[in-house]
Amino acid sequence: MNKIKACLFDLDGVLVDTAKYHFLAWRKLADELNIKFSEEDNEKLKGISRMASLEILLSLGNMELSNEMKLKFAEKKNNWYVEYISKLTPNDILPGVKEFLTLLKCHDIKIALGSASKNSMLILNKLSLVNYFDVIIDGNKITKAKPNPEVFLKCAEELNISPKHCVVFEDAESGIEAAINAGMYSIGIGSPSILKKANFVVDNLSYMNLGKLSLLK
Numbered sequence: 001m002n003k004i005k006a007c008l009f010d011l012d013g014v015l016v017d018t019a020k021y022h023f024l025a026w027r028k029l030a031d032e033l034n035i036k037f038s039e040e041d042n043e044k045l046k047g048i049s050r051m052a053s054l055e056i057l058l059s060l061g062n063m064e065l066s067n068e069m070k071l072k073f074a075e076k077k078n079n080w081y082v083e084y085i086s087k088l089t090p091n092d093i094l095p096g097v098k099e100f101l102t103l104l105k106c107h108d109i110k111i112a113l114g115s116a117s118k119n120s121m122l123i124l125n126k127l128s129l130v131n132y133f134d135v136i137i138d139g140n141k142i143t144k145a146k147p148n149p150e151v152f153l154k155c156a157e158e159l160n161i162s163p164k165h166c167v168v169f170e171d172a173e174s175g176i177e178a179a180i181n182a183g184m185y186s187i188g189i190g191s192p193s194i195l196k197k198a199n200f201v202v203d204n205l206s207y208m209n210l211g212k213l214s215l216l217k
Contacts, residue, residue: 003164003165004109004165004166004167004185004213004214004216005109005110005161005165005166006109006110006111006112006155006156006159006161006165006166006167007104007109007110007111007112007166007167007169007213008112008113008114008152008155008156008166008167008168008169008179008184009111009112009113009114009168009169010047010113010114010115010168010169010170010171010172010175011113011115011117011120011123011124011138012046012047012115012117012171013046013171013172013189013190014094014169014170014171014189014205015093015094015097015127015129016088016092016093016094016097016123016127017092017094018085018088018117018123019042019046021081021084021085022042022045022081023039023042024080024084025077025078025080025081025084026042026045026053026057026077027042028077028080029057029073029076029077029080030057030060030061033057033058033061033063033073034061035057035058035060035061035063036060036061037057037060041056041057041060044056045057046171046172046173046174046175047116047146047170047171047172047173047174047175047178048116048145048146048172048174049116049139049145050074050077050078050116050118050139051070051074052145054070054073054074054077055070058070078118078119081119082119082122085119085122085123085126086122086126088123088126088127089126089127090126090127090128092126092127093127093129094204094205095204095205095206096204096205096206096207096208097129097205098129098132099205099206100205100206100208100209101129101132102132103209103210105132107210109213110134110135110159110161111132111133111134111135112133112134112135112136112137112155112156112158112159113133113135113136113137113138113155114137114151114152114154114155114168115137115138115139115151116138116139116142116145116146116151117138117139118138118139118140120136120138120139121136121138124136134159135155135158135159137151137154137155137158138151141154142154145174146172146174146175146177146178147174147175147177147178147181148178148181149178149179149181149182149183151178152166152168152178152179152182152184153182156182156184163182163183163184164183164184166182166184166185167184167185167186167187167199167213167216168182168184168185168186168187169186169187169189169205170186170187170188170189170195170198171188171189171190171195173194173195173197176188176195176197176198177197179198180197185199185216186198186199187199187200187201187202187208187212188200188201188202189201189202189203189204189205190203199215199216200212200215
C-alpha cells in the first residue's frame with residue numbers, strides 16, 4: 001500500500017446530494033429579494049460558507065445589507081434548507097459511499113469529514129454514517145472558507161497524520177484548491193473539466209478502490 005494514511009471527505013456532493021436542497025433554499029431567498037438566481041449561479045456557492053454564499057447572492061442583485069439583515073436572511077435560508085434535509089434517509093447516500101468507507105476501515109485508513117456545512121451532524125445522522133468517521137470537522141469548528149485549507153488541516157491535526165499522507169475527496173473547485181493549499185492529494189468527484197486541478201477525477205465513489213489510491217505518487 002502507498003503512503004495514503006487518511007481519506008478526507010467533503011459532504012455535499014460527495015457522500016450525499018444536498019446541492020439540490022441548497023439550490024431550492026437559495027432560490028427561495030433570491031425570489032424574496034427579487035434577485036434572479038439560476039442553477040449556474042448555484043455552482044458558485046459550492047463548497048463555501050453560508051455567509052460567503054449570501055455575499056455572492058447579494059452581489060448578483062447589486063444589493064447591500066446591514067450585517068444584522070445578512071444574519072437574518074442567512075438564518076432564514078438555513079431554516080428552509082434544514083426542512084428539506086430533515087427528510088433525508090440512508091437511501092439518499094450516493095453510490096459506492098458505504099462500500100468505500102467500509103473498505104478503508106478494513107485497511108486501517110483513517111476517515112475524516114471536512115465540510116463547510118454547519119448541518120453535517122444532522123445529515124450524517126440521517127444517513128446513519130456517523131460511526132464511519134474518526135474525525136468530523138465542519139462549519140461549526142472553522143472560521144475560514146475553502147479554498148482556505150483550514151478545514152482539511154484541522155482534520156489532519158486531529159487525526160495526527162501529516163497532510164502529505166492525506167487525500168481529499170471533493171466535488172467543488174474551491175475544495176480541490178483547499179486540498180492543494182493544504183499540501184494534500186485530491187480526487188475530484190464529478191466533472192473533469194471543472195475539477196481539472198485534482199490528481200484525478202471519478203464520477204462517484206463506486207469507482208474508487210485501494211488500487212486507485214496507490215496511483216497517487
